[in-house]
Amino acid sequence: MFLKVAILVLKKDLAIEARSREILYTTLFFAISCLLIFSVAFVKEGVPAEDAASGILWIALTFSGTLALGRTFERERYGETLRALLMAPASRPAIYVGKLLGMVLLMLATEAVLLPLVSFLFRAPLFARPLLLAALLVLGTVGFASVGTLFAAMLVRTRTRDVLLPILLYPITVPVIIAGVRGTSALVQAPPDEAVATLWIGLLTGFDVVFVTLALWTFEPLMTE
């Protein structure tokens, strides 16, 4: 039942997104504009700074992720559908999980485009250890999106949500971003340091467990008026 509700919410979000592709396109465009801006700071005389790629990748991801988080719930608010969703006879945590899965898929789709672009533009061997990199990206995305989905959902009712979301989200998710950046740089350097990357993957798993548990636990009381 729990999984069924989650998948229904996910399907609904994906169907809306597949028709308009609004969030995917805007998020992707914003992520790529971030790359352009970073090139100003991290490229000197045509050569990208060593080790810049992992930071650029993760910061572009978090910035564009924030944009997407704001939009998914703005759409619910605009259509007056959030209340309907919450009034449905379904468990609240299941709704949260459905929303989270949609968010994670959207961010992973962005990453699929961003990754080759960063590798190409900033001359980083990002695909040297594809499995470890995939683990870092998926775990990092889940960690970021789990807090982000919860905060974006609870901010829907406030007037200042656009400002408050990054204010709340960035300090809390700093550990996830640190783990992602450090782990990715360990993989990008020559030769790749697998031991360090695995250590960060372990830490990311820890953060994910804590964040997802807390979010599932607090979603219900937070969404009750």
Add this chain to the structure above:
Amino acid sequence: MRKLFLPLAAVAAAMFAYAPVGIAKVPYESTMLLVQKIFYFHFATWMAVTASVLVCGVASAIYLFKGTAAADHYAVASAELTTVFCTFGLVSGSLWGRKAWGVWWQWDARLTMAFMLEMVFLGYLLVRKYGGPGAEKLAAAMGIFGAATAPFIYKSVDWWRTVHPQTTVMKTLGDKFPAAWNLVWFCSAAFLVLFVVLLAARVQLEQLRAELDRAYLAAEE
């Protein structure tokens, strides 16, 4: 809480009056000499931060699930105190770092995470101020998540190789310099008593503010 306020304030004053004497009397540490003495207040400040974050996390959870107004008062009071003690801890650490490491600030795991903690609780205060109606609940979520990251901050120095001393430093200190060890815990107790005194004062202020709000609403009706 209100009855204990004056006695506890007196205890805190007495402890803080003795602390400098104790710090002056304890022998120099062999490598850092005079500079090391900042440790007694630096460590104690972070003990107060720990207590404060803990109170905020627990009070936030109680408020979120039970809706008790008193818990919310404790949460906001301890969140404010966290930012105050955290600022003091960052400043004292920075001063010590200037002498011990030669730099004011180092982007090391513990320092970065402590900076993050300060930002989390400043964020908490911002939400309360600008979140509009219902902001207490949003802030409560922030308090719970902030408290959940505290253990990671504590353990960060053991996981990542950094310049900041590891958590085992307290055990070695207890074995090698019992005088210094006792003094560190005396200072920590002083800071904890100060924390309780300030918390009591701030909670009472918050209660009065809530009462005033209710009176305004009643007068309007």
